[in-house]
Amino acid sequence: MSPAGTWQPTSALAHAVDAAGFRYDPDQDIIYSRMDAAQRDLGYAAGYDAAALGISANLHCEPIFFDHAGKHWMIELWKGQYGLETGCEIGVYTRPIGSGGPVYALLDATVGRRVGDDVATHNLFYDGAADADMLTMSATLVRHGEPVFTRGPERHWWLTGFRWGLLSDPADLSVRISITLLNEAMLAAFTAAIADRPYPDLRVDGTTVSFTFATPFAGQPPRPQAVVERVNRANEAIVRAYADLPHTGNDPNDIQADILRVVGLSRLHRRDQLGRTVGQLAVEAGQSMGTVVDVFTRRFGVAASTVVDWLSGATSDFATWVAATQDYLGLPLNFTCYVEIDNTHGASDLLLTGHRATHGSFVVGPPAWIGKGTTARLVLRDPKPSIHGSAGSVTYAYATADLAMTSVDLSFECPTLNHHNAATASRSDWVTWAKSGDAGRPWRTSAPARGHPLFVSSVIGGGRPA
Numbered sequence: 244m245s246p247a248g249t250w251q252p253t254s255a256l257a258h259a260v261d262a263a264g265f266r267y268d269p270d271q272d273i274i275y276s277r278m279d280a281a282q283r284d285l286g287y288a289a290g291y292d293a294a295a296l297g298i299s300a301n302l303h304c305e306p307i308f309f310d311h312a313g314k315h316w317m318i319e320l321w322k323g324q325y326g327l328e329t330g331c332e333i334g335v336y337t338r339p340i341g342s343g344g345p346v347y348a349l350l351d352a353t354v355g356r357r358v359g360d361d362v363a364t365h366n367l368f369y370d371g372a373a374d375a376d377m378l379t380m381s382a383t384l385v386r387h388g389e390p391v392f393t394r395g396p397e398r399h400w401w402l403t404g405f406r407w408g409l410l411s412d413p414a415d416l417s418v419r420i421s422i423t424l425l426n427e428a429m430l431a432a433f434t435a436a437i438a439d440r441p442y443p444d445l446r447v448d449g450t451t452v453s454f455t456f457a458t459p460f461a462g463q464p465p466r467p468q469a470v471v472e473r474v475n476r477a478n479e480a481i482v483r484a485y486a487d488l489p490h491t492g493n494d495p496n497d498i499q500a501d502i503l504r505v506v507g508l509s510r511l512h513r514r515d516q517l518g519r520t521v522g523q524l525a526v527e528a529g530q531s532m533g534t535v536v537d538v539f540t541r542r543f544g545v546a547a548s549t550v551v552d553w554l555s556g557a558t559s560d561f562a563t564w565v566a567a568t569q570d571y572l573g574l575p576l577n578f579t580c581y582v583e584i585d586n587t588h589g590a591s592d593l594l595l596t597g598h599r600a601t602h603g604s605f606v607v608g609p610p611a612w613i614g615k616g617t618t619a620r621l622v623l624r625d626p627k628p629s630i631h632g633s634a635g636s637v638t639y640a641y642a643t644a645d646l647a648m649t650s651v652d653l654s655f656e657c658p659t660l661n662h663h664n665a666a667t668a669s670r671s672d673w674v675t676w677a678k679s680g681d682a683g684r685p686w687r688t689s690a691p692a693r694g695h696p697l698f699v700s701s702v703i704g705g706g707r708p709a
Contacts, residue, residue, distance in 0.1 A: 265277060271393075271404075282514055289355060290354030293358070294516065298516055304320075306318075314337045314376075316337050320332070320420065322413055322417070326478055329410065331416070380399060409482070505640060531567070533571055574622070581698045587616055590615070600633075618709060632658040634658065643672075677700070
């Protein structure tokens with residue numbers, strides 16, 4: 244059944260939780276996914292699991308594949324540490340057998356690829372289950388032998404639960420799973436798919452299969468040990484800091500901590516992270532910006548401007564990105580500012596808290612969220628017709644290495660006439676690099692007085708632009 248209570252978001256943090264597709268269950272003091280979470284539209288594939296460490300999620304992943312009623316099915320189980328949260332998930336995804344076309348082809352070739360697994364149906368992009376394909380499921384998360392919470396039984400496409408402030412290794416956890424299949428034929432297909440997996444406590448009762456998910460039997464995404472250790476240290480730090488906050492439970496309405504907007508809850512930006520994952524892999528595969536935008540707008544109904552923002556965060560040569568953006572948007576080489584915000588060495592996510600276009604308008608970004616360890620970009624176009632060039636600023640909130648909240652103002656200006664270019668950062672832990680005229684020129688440690696367009700790279704923690 245659905246969690247009881249009439250919880251409604253009232254604080255900024257609670258509204259962020261709600262907007263990300265989650266709710267709070269006061270009876271169990273957990274966060275859980277809503278039926279209408281936006282993530283449903285973005286489906287699922289192996290590439291998403293491979294990117295999990297990038298949002299501080301140290302997980303065990305367990306996809307189960309089978310065919311039924313003209314569709315490929317993937318039911319995936321997860322458990323582990325999601326930044327501040329210990330949790331588990333069951334997701335249901337499908338793909339019509341024989342489906343193809345350019346959209347699926349791009350998604351299969353990018354996020355669909357599963358490392359170390361050459362089974363064709365395991366290397367596909369899957370859609371979130373339609374209402375008719377949702378399953379009645381339940382999950383009880385157990386930590387060191389003690390139950391943490393129970394979700395369901397509930398008919399859902401993505402049954403989840405997360406406890407804030409609890410630190411766990413995936414090996415500390417097990418999940419008591421029950422899944423009711425739609426009919427006997429589907430039951431037969433599912434049980435055949437897990438026949439070689441010796442799940443503890445396996446039981447079949449009618450069309451309901453129950454078992455304990457403790458050790459994953461499916462191949463896991465790449466988990467470089469150094470990255471896992473770094474993620475674990477970061478998760479331990481935020482859980483420890485959370486324990487020091489004045490709170491008696493995990494109701495987001497009652498937690499007074501701005502730091503949780505930038506540390507520990509990156510999954511609140513999961514939709515952006517999934518979109519950027521597809522964009523990154525598409526760029527690596529040599530796809531054009533126009534092709535990727537077309538896929539997202541046609542297949543997922545995502546606004547073109549959002550996709551362009553996601554692509555601004557794809558790792559690529561700066562000059563290549565400038566050329567692709569100019570080509571897609573039809574931007575002339577006038578008095579425009581192209582700005583890169585490099586959070587590769589940051590201690591937290593960056594959260595946009597303000598932006599201003601004194602002259603001109605933002606045609607890319609500014610991105611509302613820049614994940615820890617990533618880079619994003621924006622474009623401020625000069626007004627036409629006008630005697631002015633472009634000038635503007637953005638403000639981002641973030642946490643320092645000791646988890647103290649602060650903010651930075653990044654300003655940039657590419658004026659006309661006899662005025663000088665300018666690019667500055669309000670904090671000393673940011674280094675500003677710039678160049679003008681040709682995006683392929685070497686970076687300088689100050690803005691060149693003349694030349695246009697203006698190219699800026701603001702780097703937190705020092706160092707040169709990537």
